Amino acid sequence: MGYALNFNLIWRHFDKLWGGLLLSLELAVISIAIGIVIGLVLAVWYVSAGRVVRTIIAAYVEFIRNVPLILLVYLVFYGLPTVVDIAYSAPTSFVVTLSLYSGAYLVEVFRSGLEAVPRGQLDAGKAIGLTPWQRLLNVRLPTMLRITLPALSNTFISLFKDTSVASVISVPELTYGAQWINFNTFRIVEVYLVVTAMYLVTGYILLFALRLVERRFRAAR
Amino acid sequence: MSTSPKNTPALLDVQDVSKAFGTVQVLRSVSLQVAKGEVVTVIGPSGSGKTTLLRCVNFLESYDSGSIRIDGKEVGFREAGTRQRRSERDLAAMRAETGMVFQSFNLFPHLTAAGNIMLGLTKVRGKSNAEARTIAEHWLGRVGLAHKADSLPAELSGGQQQRVGIARAVAMGPKILLLDEITSALDPELVGEVLEVVRSLAEDGMTMVMVTHEMAFARDASSRIIFMADGGVSAAGPPAEILAADTDNERLRTFLARFRASHF
Secondary structure (H helix, E strand, C coil): CCCCCHHHHHHHCHHHHHHHHHHHHHHHHHHHHHHHHHHHHHHHHHHCCCCCHHHHHHHHHHHHHCCHHHHHHHHHHHHHHHCCCCCCHHHHHHHHHHHHHHHHHHHHHHHHHHHCHHHHHHHHHCCCCHHHHHHHHHHHHHHHEEEEEHHHHHHHHHHHHHHHHHHHHHEEEHHHHHHHHHHHCCCCCHHHHHHHHHHHHHHHHHHHHHHHHHHHCCCHC | CCCCCCCCEEEEEEEEEEEECCCCEEEEEEEEEEECCEEEEEEEECCCCCHHHHHHHHHCCCCCCCEEEEECECCCCCCCCCCCCCCCCHHHHHCCCEECCCCCCCCCCCCCCHHHHHHHHHHCCCCCCHHHHHHHHHHHHHHCHHHCCCCCCHHCHHHHHHHHHHHHHHCCCEEEEHHHCCCCCCCCCHHHHHHHHHHEEECCCCCCEEEECCHHHHHHCEEEEEEEEEEEEEEEEHHHHHHCCCCCCCHHHHHHHHHHHCCC
């Protein structure tokens, strides 16, 4: 045996990994931003709607949560354009998928957060004469946000890792970059060691930053 | 039973209000009139409907029949007699005319003491931030918390939080202030500072309806005491009359006896 580690080839192609990492982060940030909008709108709608709307929203959530992400990626990228007349690039298609995916998880996060806002606070909002909208914006959402922040951080970290699935439709993110280097240099151990370290370090930096944000908000409780 | 002093127009007029939660009748044809400047204390055993009555006055709870008017205007429904609920917008406007202070303070945790008071002033009263801040500081001064304007609720003691709660309610300039067991969640040594604030508001002529277990305070500060039992008004009158140990109202006598036994 005697496999000798040799990282030289990895460093020579490191731009592929670095560019891939940046694209991974970009995909994650855009998707979670859209996912937050989807999640918030549907969660607020859910808690104030009747049974029909609730059932539809619950069906969306259940569907997404019970289908593997990789399948959703295939469905949106290959499946959808064959039935309806749309065309989009692989990164766009992936952002659409990951947004719908994160949206479904965040509906649940936000819905439970909204329901966890103490009734007394809503009563206090009513008592000073706030309208339902004003209560939502000024009382319910701020408290909900602080309740859900830890779950939001966790979702964000796992979405960042989920961007690796984009490699299956040739989006040149981090994992795809690793595969490219592997195919062209056959340094499989080295490249995946380096990529693992990159995911780990980036994940930790994100987590650290998000925990700082959480602490700021927790202090304000 | 009429509980109003004669010849004064009632600011708050509760007529025959009944309400049930499922099969439990919590209010049974309650009538109560409160004149401007009066301080009315509602006492009674737990489960007697005191808090529910208070929550009906600003329509935090709806009721099944009867009428509640403030300054002649029906509170929750479009017209007396009809059961057509007001729009949320109207309800919000009506509620802004009453202030409420809660047992568990219910401050907005993400806002400072001043911010809690300013929210209603800016959003409901349409004041500018600067105006609202001035009003907030004035009322924080009144409750002895001028130095805590920028503190968050979590940084305040229970007594301080409750004083902010009172400031938040009165800063809106309500016609009537509803106080719902506002000292029940406080450590005994913090009760005094809160009651002191209520006393000073009473001296200013603020109309108040107060649910409380503080009998000494009820005796000293209120114009009238209402004794509720089983969802109805069982006795009403001036403090000396209601709190007399030899009242011939059986339920009241039992309540007071039990109360004395547990507090002394």
